[in-house]
Amino acid sequence: MNTRIPELRKANKLSQEELAQAVGVTRQTITSIETGKYTASLVLAYRIAKYFHLTIEEVFDLSEEAF
Amino acid sequence: MESFEKRIRFRMKAFSILLVVSALLTVSIALWQHSVGEVSGTDEMGSFFKGMIKGMQIGVFLGIFAAMLGFIVQYAKALKNEAALKKLYIEENDERSRLISFRSLSFSFSLILGMVGLAGGIAVFFHAAVAFTLFAVLILMVLTYFISWVIYSRRL
Numbered sequence: 001m002n003t004r005i006p007e008l009r010k011a012n013k014l015s016q017e018e019l020a021q022a023v024g025v026t027r028q029t030i031t032s033i034e035t036g037k038y039t040a041s042l043v044l045a046y047r048i049a050k051y052f053h054l055t056i057e058e059v060f061d062l063s064e065e066a067f
Numbered sequence: 068m069e070s071f072e073k074r075i076r077f078r079m080k081a082f083s084i085l086l087v088v089s090a091l092l093t094v095s096i097a098l099w100q101h102s103v104g105e106v107s108g109t110d111e112m113g114s115f116f117k118g119m120i121k122g123m124q125i126g127v128f129l130g131i132f133a134a135m136l137g138f139i140v141q142y143a144k145a146l147k148n149e150a151a152l153k154k155l156y157i158e159e160n161d162e163r164s165r166l167i168s169f170r171s172l173s174f175s176f177s178l179i180l181g182m183v184g185l186a187g188g189i190a191v192f193f194h195a196a197v198a199f200t201l202f203a204v205l206i207l208m209v210l211t212y213f214i215s216w217v218i219y220s221r222r223l
Contacts, residue, residue: 018159021157024157025161038163041162
């Protein structure tokens with residue numbers, strides 16, 4: 001799943017650790033989401049989107065996901 | 068975070084009780100072994116295996132003892148420091164870590180199930196008691212799986 005998290009982090013001058021703490025996960029989880037190894041749950045996706053004052057669709061791109 | 072703090076305090080108390088119980092058991096078993104001399108059913112075994120059986124019992128309880136002590140120290144540190152408590156909360160509730168644990172357990176269970184079944188099948192040719200024991204373990208594992216499957220399918 002493609003994500004805009006790295007871009008949003010850079011724009012907000014945030015480290016992975018800072019974002020992880022803010023949304024209540026470990027830094028490794030953020031790394032895995034950014035590299036596409038792990039797909040965030042709906043709750044975590046919502047928390048991340050809310051943190052950046054965006055919608056889930058604006059942060060995560062599900063168009064390439066196989067259903 | 069408040070409910071997590073309560074949970075940690077409860078765990079600390081529970082682990083402290085377990086720590087005392089495991090310490091008492093370790094000492095009791097050591098004393099009992101000293102008075103009995105040999106563990107029953109080890110007559111035909113060499114001194115190495117006799118020693119290993121005795122050592123295993125003490126080792127298991129010492130392992131529990133060390134683990135409980137480690138958890139108590141970790142919880143005590145977390146309760147004194149808000150940042151450490153939050154770190155512990157994140158470590159315990161991180162969804163990726165939970166998924167890793169779930170998949171590891173699921174894979175390990177399947178692998179152990181297969182290995183115990185295979186070992187039981189091989190043991191039939193060598194020792195009936197060992198084979199029956201392994202098959203009993205296999206049945207118990209499968210039974211536990213189905214019972215927990217029913218419990219969770221009702222909960223979720």
